[in-house]
Amino acid sequence: MTNIFSTIFDSTTLTGTDFLIATFSSILCGLAIALLYRIRNHCSKSFLITVAVLPAAVQMVIMLVNGNLGAGVAVAGAFSLVRFRSAPGRGQEIACIFQAMAVGLATGMGYIGVAAIFTVVISLLMLILNLTGFGESSKQERILKITVPESLDFEGKFDSVLQKYLTSYTLEEVKTVNMGSMYKVSYHVVTKPGVSVKEMLDELRTGNGNLEISLGRPTTAYDEL
Numbered sequence: 001m002t003n004i005f006s007t008i009f010d011s012t013t014l015t016g017t018d019f020l021i022a023t024f025s026s027i028l029c030g031l032a033i034a035l036l037y038r039i040r041n042h043c044s045k046s047f048l049i050t051v052a053v054l055p056a057a058v059q060m061v062i063m064l065v066n067g068n069l070g071a072g073v074a075v076a077g078a079f080s081l082v083r084f085r086s087a088p089g090r091g092q093e094i095a096c097i098f099q100a101m102a103v104g105l106a107t108g109m110g111y112i113g114v115a116a117i118f119t120v121v122i123s124l125l126m127l128i129l130n131l132t133g134f135g136e137s138s139k140q141e142r143i144l145k146i147t148v149p150e151s152l153d154f155e156g157k158f159d160s161v162l163q164k165y166l167t168s169y170t171l172e173e174v175k176t177v178n179m180g181s182m183y184k185v186s187y188h189v190v191t192k193p194g195v196s197v198k199e200m201l202d203e204l205r206t207g208n209g210n211l212e213i214s215l216g217r218p219t220t221a222y223d224e225l
Contacts, residue, residue, distance in 0.1 A: 004117070007110030014063060018110065022063070026055035026107045029119040030100055036123040037096050040130035047093065051100050055115075058104025092126070099123075140167070143218050144187040146204060147177065147211040154185055157207055165200040167192050182211070188218065 009018055030052040038048060099122050106115035148154045162169045166189045173186040191197070201213055 004113030005111070006113075008112055009110035014066075019063070021112065022059055022107045022110065023056055025112045025115060026059045026104055027052070029103045029107070029115055030055040032119050033096065033100055033103070033123055036127055039127060041092065043093065051096055054097065054100040055104035055107060058101050059108035062105055062108025095126070140191045140193065141218055142189050142191060142215050143172075144169070144189045145212075145214045146185045146187075146208055147213065148183050148185060148208045149211065150176075150181050150183065152183075152208065154183060154208075158204060161200065161203045161207065162187070162189070164203075165192060165195045166190060 008021060033055075034048045034052040037043065037051065099119075103115045103119055106112075106118065146154070146158065148157075169187045169189040171185070172188050173184075175184050175186075176182070177184045191200075197215060201215065204213055205211075
């Protein structure tokens with residue numbers, strides 16, 4: 001068990017065998033991270049390829065630096081330029097990239113066992129959290145949008161219906177549509193368990209002149225951290 005947490009590099013001189021072992025370990029760990037991340041996440045082909053090869057790239061950098069302070073500072077400066085060529089990403093994507101980099105650091109220093117264990121534990125943890133819906137909003141949360149004519153005083157108009165079918169509701173947005181002849185009123189609502197959506201919409205339609213009404217799930221920006 002102790003050997004798992006020790007480095008495979010026995011001296012300061014890098015051998016071809018050590019290099020191949022570390023490189024193949026980085027590639028396998030990167031592929032594992034990318035494949036497990038893809039199970040419950042929407043991501044591009046480019047992102048998956050990046051995650052798969054990133055551990056090997058970081059491992060190579062660590063091997064070349066090999067304790068040289070000047071080289072380490074130069075490499076850090078070069079890698080800092082990457083942020084100017086990168087689009088913002090979701091928090092989970094950033095965590096996945098950091099995981100791949102950490103694996104590359106471990107394999108670059110020869111800690112193959114540590115890299116493998118870290119890959120399995122963190123990837124499975126992220127998968128389990130995704131499968132269990134950790135952090136997801138309540139299933140009863142909705143966005144209600146009601147279109148009303150310009151002549152209708154909508155403030156308080158629908159309160160009696162909303163209180164009947166909803167646990168809570170908050171006015172989020174009011175905007176004009178159809179060249180200013182109508183208003184679209186948006187609420188963030190939480191429906192009561194077991195309520196009939198059709199009955200609620202039918203009652204709302206009688207108050208807005210049978211204009212458009214929509215009820216959907218709240219959306220979160222894809223690149224939100």
